[in-house]
Amino acid sequence: MKRHFKFLALTAVALSGLSLVACSNKANQASDDNDPAVHLHYSAAASLQKSLTKAYANFEKTHPKIKIDFDFSGSGAVREKVEAGAPIDAVFLASKADTEKLTSSKKATEAQAVLGNSLVMIANKNSDIEEADSITDTLKTAQKIAIGEPATVPAGKYAEESLDKLGLLSSLKSKFVQASDVTQVLSYVAAGNADVGFVYKTDAMNNKNVKILATVPENLHEKISYYTATVTTTKYNSQVKVFNDYLSSPKAQKIFASYGFSKK
Incomplete structure (x- = not known):
């Protein structure tokens, strides 16, 4: 009889413990569900606007508690x-x-290369200018050339580097129509305010109003790479890391590839 009562007592204790664990798990789950969403402010290169917005839409499906507001401009301006x-x-x-510059001044940390791109020369889709075997010949006949402001727009800096190596920079500078970012370069060319322009391959691929005349050889400019980094003043390091890690994931890379980016 004593053994029987002892067994019942132990069983009751065990069931009580399981009940407490279950209640605790439910409480934790309820707490997680009720946690407020974290809102991040993310600044990115203008050439990433469409692809990064699409990548975030995919990310948000599995991370509904991480909300991100984006702004896009030239990398130097960012x-x-x-x-x-x-x-x-x-x-x-x-x-x-x-x-x-940001990491060396400790304004940002955890920099990571994520994507690659190419520099191309474009014209309005209805332009008489045809695909060029010689970038030099096309530029010499162009009246206006749109490029991003080299000090703040990397695509503009890459374009200047390329023209300098071709020995054309000094003779063409008077033809430049400078823009605040690659999106504005696209607008100038699409509107006919410039005969040709220099943008990233991804920008040209995703704009129906322009055509690619030529790809600028990679040996004429610095390698084009895109980097994520965490701003040191953020209060949300863990959430930023979750999103930045996602950007390097196969799922995100597939989205970027659909816009013409190359893997880093």
Whole structure:
């Protein structure tokens, strides 16, 4: 009889423990469900606008508690905003130099190369200018050439580097129509305000109003790479890391590839 009562007592204790664990798990789950969403401010290169927005839409399906507000501009302009203390949690830049300026000054950390791209010369889709075997010949006949402001737009810097190596920079500078980012270069060319322009391959591929005349040889300019980095003043390091890690994942890379980016 004593053994029987002892067994019943032990069983009751065990069941009570299981009940407490279950209640605790439910409470934790309820707490997680009720946790407020974290809102991040992410500044990125203008050439990433469509692809990064699409990648985030996919990310949000599995991470509904991480909300991200994006703004897009030239990588140099993004860097300057971070240096000025703007409330930014993370950056995604099309410039190794701008990324290194932020990390060396300890304005950002955990920089990681994520994507690659190519520089192309474009014209309006209805332009009489045809695909060029010689970039030099096309540029010599063009009246206006749209490029991003080299000091703040990496694509503009890459274009200047290329023209300098071709020995054309000094003779063509008077033809330049400078833009605040690659999106504006596209607008100038699409509207007929410039005969040709220099943008990334991904920008040209995803704009129906322009055509690619030529791809600029990679040996004429610095390698084009895109870097993510965490701004050191953010309060949300773990959430930024989750999103930045996702950007390097096969699922995100597939989305970027559909827009013409290459894997890093």
